[in-house]
Amino acid sequence: MRRVLLAVSLITLLASACGSAAAPTAAPTSAATQAAPASEGARLTWHREGGLAGFCEVLTATTAGEVQAGPCNDEPAVGQLTAEERLQLQTWAVTFADVVIVLGDPAVADSLLTTLEMSGLGQGQPTEAEQQAMLDWSQAVYTRLRPPP
Numbered sequence: 001m002r003r004v005l006l007a008v009s010l011i012t013l014l015a016s017a018c019g020s021a022a023a024p025t026a027a028p029t030s031a032a033t034q035a036a037p038a039s040e041g042a043r044l045t046w047h048r049e050g051g052l053a054g055f056c057e058v059l060t061a062t063t064a065g066e067v068q069a070g071p072c073n074d075e076p077a078v079g080q081l082t083a084e085e086r087l088q089l090q091t092w093a094v095t096f097a098d099v100v101i102v103l104g105d106p107a108v109a110d111s112l113l114t115t116l117e118m119s120g121l122g123q124g125q126p127t128e129a130e131q132q133a134m135l136d137w138s139q140a141v142y143t144r145l146r147p148p149p
Contacts, residue, residue, distance in 0.1 A: 057146075
């Protein structure tokens, strides 16, 4: 009986602590992240790093149409989404809830880690095909703003 009361007390304490404390916010790790557009609405952030060259790229786009893309430790290119890109992002934003996609194998020395996070306003989650479409869209927008040398 004591163990049950102790467990219930501990769960109650943890639940109340989780509910009353503000969620911690991670500190920005790059100039591109620090300079992210500050528009209302949904935001999509795509981040890719690793590989043999050790590169790091970040894309941030909002449903307001603002977009920034660049290396993690450099000034981002700032621009606007095309009408088609913006419509696609807005569609995902109203269809999906918060989305987190992580691809990569950190155990491999030359691994490539790709993450995508979107603060959606909808209820659903993307299928694997929709996740791939979101990743492909992000890379295409990044390449449009920051073409390879």
